[in-house]
Each structure stands twice: as C-alpha cells, then as structure tokens.
Amino acid sequence: MLRANAITKRFGRTLALDGVDFEARPGEIHALVGENGAGKTTLMNVLAGSLAPDNGQALLDERPLQAGSPRAALTAGIAAVHQSPMLFERMTWEENLALGGFDTGAELLDLAAVAARARALAAKLGFDLPPAGATVENRSVAERVRLEVLRALSFNPRVLILDEPTSVLAPSELAAFLDLLRNLRGEGRIVVLITHKLSEAIAVADRITVLRRGRVVARTIPAETSEEKLAGLMIGEIVIQPDASAMQLGPGEPVLQVENLTLDDHTRRRILDRLSLRVAAGEIVGIAGVDGNGQTELVELLAGVRKPGGGKITSIGAMAVIPQNRDLDGLILDMRLWENLILARPLREQVTSRGWLNTSRAIDLSRELIERFRIRAPGPEAIAGALSGGNRQRLEVARAIASQPRVIVAHNICRGLDLAATAEVHRRILDFAADGGAVLLISSDLDELLAICGRLLIISGGTVRETNPGERDPERLGLLMAGARD
Structure with a gap:
C-alpha cells in the first residue's frame, strides 16, 4: 500500500499541504481531484520523491520512503508522469527513453534496440512514436506526454502516478488510454490519477479523494457520488457555465484570413496543405483535431515563429497568441x-x-x-x-x-484548468468576442469547442473543412478528427 501520513508542505507564505493523509491500494485506480492550487501536484511530488515534506511521511508497504529522493522512490517502484513533461528538449526521443528503463545495460548504448522496445510497448498502448531521430523540441505536448508515459512504464513500476495525462488527448485516443489504466490495475499495480475531468474519474477510478486548499475534504467511490457533488466538494460553490447562445455573437468584418497556407518539414513531408480559414470580428471559430495534424505548426505560423512555404496570413490589428505549452513557450518560469x-x-x-x-x-x-x-x-x-x-x-x-488585441489565437487554452477556472476563461473569451474581438480556438477538447464556438472546423492531414450543424455530435466529430472521410 502507498500511504501519506500527515503531509505538510509550505512554499513561503503559501500552505500547499496541511496535514494530508492519503492511501492507495494494489490493484486499484485512485483518482485525486481538486481545484487549481489545491495541492494535488505537490502531494504527487512528495510521493514521487521530487519534494521533501516539512512534516509527515510517505510510505510504501509500511516502509518509509526517503524524503526528497526521486531515485529512492523509483527504486522502490514509484514512477510519475508530470503535467509539464520533463524531457530533454534538444535530445531525440530515443535518447530520452534510453534514460529510462529501456536501456539494455550493455556497454554501448544501442538506440535502435531502445526504439524497438519502445515501439513494441507503444503498440500495446495503442499509439505511434515519432520518426527515428526526431528531437523532442519539435514534438507536440501530446507526443511529449506519451513519451513520459512510456518512460515511466519502462521501469515496470508498482505505482504509477499520472498528473493530468488526458488533457491533450483527442476523443479517439481517450478510450484506449483509459483501457490502459484498467489493464495496469488488472496487473495489480497502483494507479494514482490526478485529473480535473470528473467524468473520467467517475468512469475509471475505484476510489476518489478530494483535495481543497491543501486539505482532504472527502473520500468517496464513484457509485456514491456524481460530477456535481465532486465539483461542489472541490470548489465549495456552484459553477455556472457561461451560456454562449445568450451572447448573440454577430460576426462582423473579417479580421484574420489565412489563404492557401502550405508548410513542409525538413524531410519535405507536407504538414499544412493549402489550408484556408477566416475569423470575423465578434466570432469564435474552433478547430478540432487529433494532435499532430498541423495545429502546433499553424499556431507557430500565426505567431510569426515560422515562415510558410506558400500562402498568405492577413490580420487587421494586433494578434495575441496563447500557446499550448505554457512552461516552454508561454512563460519564463524563473521570472x-x-x-x-x-x-x-x-x-x-x-x-x-x-x-x-x-x-x-x-x-x-x-x-x-x-x-x-x-x-x-x-x-x-x-x-x-x-x-x-x-x-x-x-x-x-x-x-x-x-493586451487588448483584435485577434486571439489560443491553443488548448484550458489544459489543466479546474471547472471554475475553465468557466472563467470561457467567460473572458466570450466577453472578448462580444466586444468585437476575433478568436481562433484550437483544442483537443470537443466539449469546450461545442460549448463556446460559433463555427467549427476539423483539421486532418494539414487541411481544414467546416462542419455543418448536423455533424455536431461528439461521435461524428470524433470520427472526422480521426480522419474519416464523408
């Protein structure tokens, strides 16, 4: 059994954990839920050895774990996948995985053997790996998360702790991932799942622990709770989702136009193929797609980080871009x-x-x-x-x-946000559009896109097509995102 006894942790004046008790048993999926800043990730880092608690103790099989030692936790059988992938950006994905448990231990490192073992495990999990020799810095957030999961599983851990692992998965990828968690449970492992998606916690977990402002406020099982009850326990208030239909968003003049945009990678593989779209003032246009179909490259082109191979981007007024990787591209964490x-x-x-x-x-x-x-x-x-x-x-x-731009381009804007924060961000975006701003919202979350977008586009294979009202059910959209043709 994995246990945390009376864990307390402070960061300056902030009390992140206040005497938290937690336990997870072999052969179970234990969901840990709470609002942003509730202490979930801090507790995870204590259990995984990344942080030493100020007070309290973590144990596995009643044996104390060495505080503040990731190596000791890993040796004991605890592996963690963090919300912000911890990979070496300038190294290839094979080299990153060789630093995990895929290395055979031979005198000379055999990256081909590492890649073969990794591809075999990835195939069992239901996803593909990048081309040989691709560096991590050129991979999407979803691909980074998959690499982290592979690296963690390569150690054959008894305990797997996952921090928001599904936040960048498309609907077509989610079911397979949840099945993977069930398979790990069936092997007798402990799976600790930190998530804001309460429907997932109820669907896959055996038990659920709720944190609020650094304290445990509830322990329950899916059969005795609901999304509404969990949300109330997490936040302490009823979250009112903004009503996009009541905003009466009337599109005005085109503010952002993309015409026949093309982009090839260094191997001359076509990433974007004559992609065209427009966004008008007062409009929120959504783009849905399985990660890796050109979304990241489109955002980088709109931000001016890349130059297109062909086509034209026209923007009337200033544009603000919110990238999906806040830690690498959005913020400077040491500032x-x-x-x-x-x-x-x-x-x-x-x-x-x-x-x-x-x-x-x-x-x-x-x-x-x-x-x-x-x-x-x-x-x-x-x-x-x-x-x-x-x-x-x-x-x-x-x-x-x-910054008061005319256009906002947002990529997975609510990744890792709790219910209240998501509702607040959606409200801000709706207000921005209602004041005449134009929004291009690129997301893996269909619920988000259906909730606040007027027009909805599907991106697949580097091209986009607009959906019609009759296609706006999740199953149909999921098939289109996965590349299904009419």
Missing part, C-alpha cells in the same frame, strides 16, 4: 509575475516612459491583473514557476486579453 506580464508589448508600453521602465507602475498593473483574473499567487513579485499549472495558465490568458 516574476510582473516581468512575465510586461513581456507583452502593449502592457510594457503602459509602464515605460522614454524607454525607461517604471517598476512600481509595472507591479501595480500586475497586481490589478492578478486580482482581476483571479490568479492565486502571493503577489506580483512571486516567481512564475512557483504557481500551480492552472494559475500559470490564467497568467497567460490575463496577459493576452489585457
């Missing part, structure tokens, strides 16, 4: 919150005069945005890396909307 916020030129211009930065004005502006967007942080001077994943996401959204 303070106010420093991250003024990375946006419009915000920086508000606090500079004749080229000189007024630090006190920047801090005051940041304090106002932190309160306005409900970012849970000690203050503007806090380091961005000290925030929970969900609050980092809110920081990205706050910076984009406060």
